[in-house]
Amino acid sequence: MPKVTYIQPDGAEITLDARDGDSVMETAVKNGVRGIVAECGGACACATCHVFIDEAFTATVGEPGPLEDDMLDGAASDRQANSRLSCQVKMSAELDGLVVRIAPEQV
Amino acid sequence: MSDILIVGAGQAGMQIAVSLRDNGFDGRIELVGEEPHGPYQRPPLSKAFLHGSADIETLELRSPSFYVDNKIVMVPDEKVVSVDLSGERGLAVTDTGREIHFDKLALATGSTPRRLPIEGAELDGVLYLRGIADAVALKNHWDAAASVVVIGGGFIGLEVAAGARMDGKQVTVLEAADRLIARAVSPETSEFYRAAHERRGTSVRLGAKISRIVGDGTKVTGVELDGGEVVPADIVMVGIGVIARGELAEQLGLETVNGAIVVNEFAETSDPRVIAAGDAVLLPHPLGGDAQVRLESVQNAVDQAKTAAKTLAGVREPYRAVPWFWSDQADLKLQIAGLSTGYDQTVVRGTPDDESFSVLYYRDDRLIAIDSVNAVSDYMAVRKALGSGSTIPAELAHNLETPLKTLVVDS
Numbered sequence: 001m002p003k004v005t006y007i008q009p010d011g012a013e014i015t016l017d018a019r020d021g022d023s024v025m026e027t028a029v030k031n032g033v034r035g036i037v038a039e040c041g042g043a044c045a046c047a048t049c050h051v052f053i054d055e056a057f058t059a060t061v062g063e064p065g066p067l068e069d070d071m072l073d074g075a076a077s078d079r080q081a082n083s084r085l086s087c088q089v090k091m092s093a094e095l096d097g098l099v100v101r102i103a104p105e106q107v
Numbered sequence: 108m109s110d111i112l113i114v115g116a117g118q119a120g121m122q123i124a125v126s127l128r129d130n131g132f133d134g135r136i137e138l139v140g141e142e143p144h145g146p147y148q149r150p151p152l153s154k155a156f157l158h159g160s161a162d163i164e165t166l167e168l169r170s171p172s173f174y175v176d177n178k179i180v181m182v183p184d185e186k187v188v189s190v191d192l193s194g195e196r197g198l199a200v201t202d203t204g205r206e207i208h209f210d211k212l213a214l215a216t217g218s219t220p221r222r223l224p225i226e227g228a229e230l231d232g233v234l235y236l237r238g239i240a241d242a243v244a245l246k247n248h249w250d251a252a253a254s255v256v257v258i259g260g261g262f263i264g265l266e267v268a269a270g271a272r273m274d275g276k277q278v279t280v281l282e283a284a285d286r287l288i289a290r291a292v293s294p295e296t297s298e299f300y301r302a303a304h305e306r307r308g309t310s311v312r313l314g315a316k317i318s319r320i321v322g323d324g325t326k327v328t329g330v331e332l333d334g335g336e337v338v339p340a341d342i343v344m345v346g347i348g349v350i351a352r353g354e355l356a357e358q359l360g361l362e363t364v365n366g367a368i369v370v371n372e373f374a375e376t377s378d379p380r381v382i383a384a385g386d387a388v389l390l391p392h393p394l395g396g397d398a399q400v401r402l403e404s405v406q407n408a409v410d411q412a413k414t415a416a417k418t419l420a421g422v423r424e425p426y427r428a429v430p431w432f433w434s435d436q437a438d439l440k441l442q443i444a445g446l447s448t449g450y451d452q453t454v455v456r457g458t459p460d461d462e463s464f465s466v467l468y469y470r471d472d473r474l475i476a477i478d479s480v481n482a483v484s485d486y487m488a489v490r491k492a493l494g495s496g497s498t499i500p501a502e503l504a505h506n507l508e509t510p511l512k513t514l515v516v517d518s
Contacts (some may be wrong), residue, residue, distance in 0.1 A: 030170040032125070032177065039409050041148040041168075042164075045433035045442060046406075047487065067440065067483055074487020074512070 002096040006033050009104040019093035024100060025087035033036040035102040042087040047071040048106040049086040050079075054099035058082050061089055061098070067074075077103035109134045111419060112199055112207055114187045114355060115215035118149070119385030119415075121168050123213050124179045126416030129217035136179045137207060139199075141186035142238055145171065152242040153266040154435055157249065158274070163239060190355050192380060206380035211419055214356055214368060214376070214383040215412065218349035218403065221260065221464040227320030231328035233343045236263055242316060245344065252276060252341035257328045257484025258317065260287035262434045265300065269436040272307050279338050280304065280332065281315035291432075291445065295466050296478045299459040300436070307437055314336075349403060350389045361460065364389050367401055372425040382418055384411040393428050394493070400446065404432045429493045442483065444490035445476030453503045456485060456511070465489075465511075467504050473518055474498040488512035 001017035004024055018027040028036040028049075037048035044067055053061050061084060064072060068088050072079045086100065111127065116138050124138050140146070147166040155161035174181040182506075186202040190212065199207040220235040222228065232252075234245050245267075255271040257264040260282030271278045280287075286297035287304075301311050316333040320343060329337040353366035362369040362377040367389040374382045374390075385408040392398040402411075407430060414426040431445040439462065450468040457464030465485040468476040474493070479486035479516045488511035492499060498518035499511055 026165070030167060030173065032169065032173050034129075039406055040433060041149065041150060041405065043433060043435060045435075045440070046431070070483035071487065073484060074491060 002091045002093055002098070003096070005097075005099045006036075007099065007101045008035055008061055009102060013059060017059075020092060022091055024051065024089045024091060024098070025085070026080050027091060028086065035106065036086060037106040038087060039107075040087075044068055044071060044085060044088060047075045047085060050075045050077055050103035050106060051082055051084055051086045051089075051100040052103065053079055053082045053089075054101070055082065057095065057098050060094055064088065075103065076105035109210035110208065111136050111211050111213060112187075112197070112209035113138045113213040113215060114190075114199070115217055115352075115385070116142070116146050116181065116183060117215060117217050117385065117408065118146065118168070118405055119217070119412040119498075120213070120215035121146035122409050122412035123215060123382075123384060123416045124174075124181075125169075126413045127175070127420060128177050128179070130417055130420035130422060132416075132420045134210075137182065137209075138174075138179055138199065139182045139185055139187055139207070141184070142240070143184040143204075144239055145169070145174070145181055145183055147239065149238070152239065153236055153263055154270060156242050157246060157267070158272055166239070168428065187355065190359055192359060192378065197380065202287075210380075212381045213415060213419065214381060214387065215385045215408075216352040216355060216368075216383075216387045218351050218386040220345070221348045223320075223345050223347065225319055225321055227327070228345075229509075230320055230322040230327040230343075230352055231325050232322075232341060233320060233345065235345050237266065237349070247341070248342050249274075254278075254339050255342045255344060256281060256338050256340035258343060258345045259347040260284075260311065260313075261290070261346055261348065262288065265304065265436050266434060267344050267346070268304060268309050269307070269439075272304075272309050272464075273437060277339075278309040279340075280309060280311045280319060281332075281338070282311070282313050283315060283317075285313050287311065287313070290510060291447075292392075292478050293445070293450070293453050293466050293468065294479075295453060295455055295459065296441075299464070299480065300439075302459075303462065304436075305437060318504070349386065351389075351401065353387060356381075356383065356387075364399075369399070371425060372414075373418045374411055374426065375418060382415040384408065384415040384439065390426065393426050393430060394446070395427075398448070400448070402430055406431050429490055431490055440481055440483070442479045442486040443476065444486055445474075445493050447476035447478075450475060452501060454501050456505050457482060457507055467499065467501070469501050472501065485511050490514065491515070
């Protein structure tokens with residue numbers, strides 16, 4: 001199972017085993033990671049699962065699609081170059097060890 | 108310390124439990140739901156689940172271990188049939204005869220699809236869509252069906268219709284009113300959806316009057332309209348709205364309107380020991396004013412549940428949230444922010460025929476809502492503006508050269 005680490009705005013960290021194919025958002029929400037709100041449940045409709053991808057993984061994770069890109073423009077925390085909506089990032093062996101920082105404001 | 112019983116393990120019930128712990132409540136929490144599954148996401152049932160790209164485990168809102176770790180007693184497959192608040196502590200009885208004692212009660216009983224009261228509605232293949240069991244039944248009929256008739260041109264019916272067309276079925280939508288989604292959107296948006304579904308090969312019949320559903324004795328074969336025409340159907344999917352489940356509230360003598368449980372801005376019912384949240388309630392408009400509204404959405408279930416949990420935990424914080432909603436139909440993403448009820452002006456931004464546009468709603472020159480179709484930036488700008496009490500001047504909003512977020516001004 002690929003591992004993913006979430007870093008809270010206050011620096012607290014948690015590492016979880018993800019189900020292959022589950023999104024970074026689903027892995028967080030099902031295990032009660034705070035700060036990933038994800039009200040729409042992964043439909044790319046709410047921009048409340050905003051994360052910053054650790055530099056070591058930005059190339060592997062890739063760029064947001066056009067819809068996600070527009071959603072990020074309106075996210076509660078200002079977007080950065082490494083911003084993604086975690087519902088659109090699917091876990092895989094390639095992303096084993098992924099580290100994401102949770103955006104301070106989601107709604 | 109006190110014990111809280113939450114009746115209804117849907118999105119709202121689950122959120123009340125989670126938010127109680129977030130607010131530091133350390134008493135006992137029992138969450139009882141009548142479905143055989145733990146809390147799960149309903150929106151994908153008409154889309155990803157139906158088309159096989161999401162299974163039941165994917166739909167789970169929390170992993171089973173989450174409830175254990177957070178000391179939430181989650182009991183599926185059991186129905187609370189009676190509640191009594193006449194004693195010092197409350198007492199609930201379930202359909203297994205089990206008694207649950209509690210100090211405070213949360214009703215998150217949700218809603219149930221309105222049934223079609225006509226001849227033939229009991230035939231095999233006449234289906235509704237609310238829970239996993241409904242979705243599994245629909246899925247079981249799906250592959251063998253060449254033709255689908257959707258009764259009711261609202262969100263759920265149109266989502267199923269779009270999926271059926273994508274799977275190559277012959278699809279007819281029968282709507283009694285003179286436009287689609289009439290209760291939630293403006294005539295401009297309704298007309299767009301009629302044309303967009305027609306473009307994708309669905310037959311949309313407005314002002315349709317249905318006389319009965321016909322079958323071969325056991326299985327549905329079609330829908331008969333006034334005048335005798337029969338529209339052939341292997342599946343009839345009925346989506347004509349939902350009814351609030353207020354039975355327990357009525358049993359307790361709480362104030363209800365058409366079954367909907369009346370709550371104040373703190374999610375309190377007419378009895379201070381009982382709070383209620385989600386689809387089952389009638390609540391004060393969450394952006395202020397005198398209106399009472401019912402909001403059948405994930406956003407409301409989640410946000411109002413958070414208010415309810417705070418109230419239970421002793422934190423007085425009124426419910427203020429911008430309502431928002433989405434509906435995915437084929438490749439059309441509809442996003443709605445605000446409530447358009449009572450609007451006196453609309454501004455159309457973009458060209459509906461391009462399948463990317465927005466309708467902004469105004470009342471007394473003040474922005475109150477938006478419908479966006481494949482126009483995410485517009486939607487996000489308006490959602491933010493409504494959240495901060497700002498507006499966008501109506502006379503500038505149509506200009507596509509200017510991003511809406513640059514037009515936001517204090518009102």
